[in-house]
Amino acid sequence: MEAIAAFLPELPVDSYTFIIFVDDLREIGQAFTGKIGLGKRIKLAKKFGNLGLGALEHGNSSTYYLGDFGPGLDIEDLSLEGQLTGAAIHEFMHIVTPLGLHSQHIGNFNYTNPVMSKHLWLYEGITEYFAHLVKYKGGVYTPDQFLKEMSLKFSSGVSFPIQEMSFTEMSANVLQPKYEKHYGQVYQRGAAMGMLLDAEIQRLTDGKKELIDVILTLVNRYGAEKSFDEESFIDEFVAEVHPDLKNYFTLYVEGKNQWKPNDQLIGMKVVYYDTLRENSLLNPLSPYDNEIRTSDSKGGLEKTITQVGSGEFVGFRPGDKVDVLEFLKALKKPNGDPVDPDQEVIVTVIRDNQPKKLMFKARYGMKTKVHVLKWIQR
Numbered sequence: 001m002e003a004i005a006a007f008l009p010e011l012p013v014d015s016y017t018f019i020i021f022v023d024d025l026r027e028i029g030q031a032f033t034g035k036i037g038l039g040k041r042i043k044l045a046k047k048f049g050n051l052g053l054g055a056l057e058h059g060n061s062s063t064y065y066l067g068d069f070g071p072g073l074d075i076e077d078l079s080l081e082g083q084l085t086g087a088a089i090h091e092f093m094h095i096v097t098p099l100g101l102h103s104q105h106i107g108n109f110n111y112t113n114p115v116m117s118k119h120l121w122l123y124e125g126i127t128e129y130f131a132h133l134v135k136y137k138g139g140v141y142t143p144d145q146f147l148k149e150m151s152l153k154f155s156s157g158v159s160f161p162i163q164e165m166s167f168t169e170m171s172a173n174v175l176q177p178k179y180e181k182h183y184g185q186v187y188q189r190g191a192a193m194g195m196l197l198d199a200e201i202q203r204l205t206d207g208k209k210e211l212i213d214v215i216l217t218l219v220n221r222y223g224a225e226k227s228f229d230e231e232s233f234i235d236e237f238v239a240e241v242h243p244d245l246k247n248y249f250t251l252y253v254e255g256k257n258q259w260k261p262n263d264q265l266i267g268m269k270v271v272y273y274d275t276l277r278e279n280s281l282l283n284p285l286s287p288y289d290n291e292i293r294t295s296d297s298k299g300g301l302e303k304t305i306t307q308v309g310s311g312e313f314v315g316f317r318p319g320d321k322v323d324v325l326e327f328l329k330a331l332k333k334p335n336g337d338p339v340d341p342d343q344e345v346i347v348t349v350i351r352d353n354q355p356k357k358l359m360f361k362a363r364y365g366m367k368t369k370v371h372v373l374k375w376i377q378r
């Protein structure tokens with residue numbers, strides 16, 4: 001809430017209630033920790049997929065269905081805090097859109113014969129983008145964390161079948177199965193498109209306007225009670241910025257063209273790479289990369305080393321038992337960042353039934369990454 005208060009000129013409501021139900025999903029949590037067999041794991045994963053975890057927004061409240069997956073789960077997004085912070089900002093920001101800015105199809109929603117609006121790029125895409133922008137502007141994310149989160153949106157977003165259907169077409173027809181199966185992209189490609197739109201607005205106005213300024217102007221014009229016109233809204237939006245903004249909508253929102261992120265991102269001093277090969281501090285080389293062979297023991301995360309290659313640098317020997325999770329943890333600082341190059345790292349293995357500490361130095365190397373966003377050095 002403090003991050004939201006730092007982002008918005010004023011909070012849009014005087015009071016707001018988060019209604020949260022936490023389900024006991026510790027059994028499903030085991031599917032992620034690998035302490036069970038594959039057959040059971042697949043069954044649990046299916047159960048997880050059918051649960052419908054999620055949230056729903058209202059004007060002065062939002063409701064959440066979250067899961068307690070138990071202790072020892074090293075997946076941040078599945079921690080209770082991760083689930084809640086991921087969803088809560090998004091749901092709160094729905095006060096802005098669609099609750100405060102929507103077309104007549106939503107304002108006078110026909111519950112008998114629903115007519116879907118083509119503007120999911122606005123209602124969900126921009127909301128999800130704002131959820132991350134709020135964390136960045138509100139100091140929850142570092143600038144680099146923000147770009148890392150957004151690069152995941154680009155990474156998922158490229159798989160939207162843009163040659164087949166435009167984003168507005170998917171949105172307007174989302175009740176048909178052919179389109180519905182791509183609905184999840186409103187949170188992925190939609191959020192990435194929100195960032196591109198923000199960058200394009202900043203580029204065309206020389207940084208005088210940002211996306212949130214345009215949105216809040218339109219919220220002030222319409223608000224909760226009045227609907228904008230479904231068909232002319234994009235023109236109205238463009239009129240708030242610059243005539244050239246129309247091209248962005250024509251090509252990438254209403255059109256079937258694959259995005260060219262760098263055409264817009266320059267406006268936010270960010271550059272996008274399809275692939276980037278770099279000497280990466282984020283990827284400490286692990287002898288697991290290719291220098292050792294292991295066999296599973298007890299079917300879990302404990303591995304027995306069977307063979308060691310010449311590039312091995314930890315000090316493993318065949319027969320050592322290693323806990324993979326513990327090993328990967330040893331390569332991280334307590335705050336989750338990777339250890340510094342050449343920092344001494346200690347990992348404990350079981351050798352001849354005795355715990356043995358191995359001390360080694362972290363190494364870094366060239367790795368190829370895909371869909372990378374970087375700040376342009378200023």
Ligand SMILES: [Zn+2]
Nearest residue numbers: 090094124127
């Ligand atoms: Zn939403």
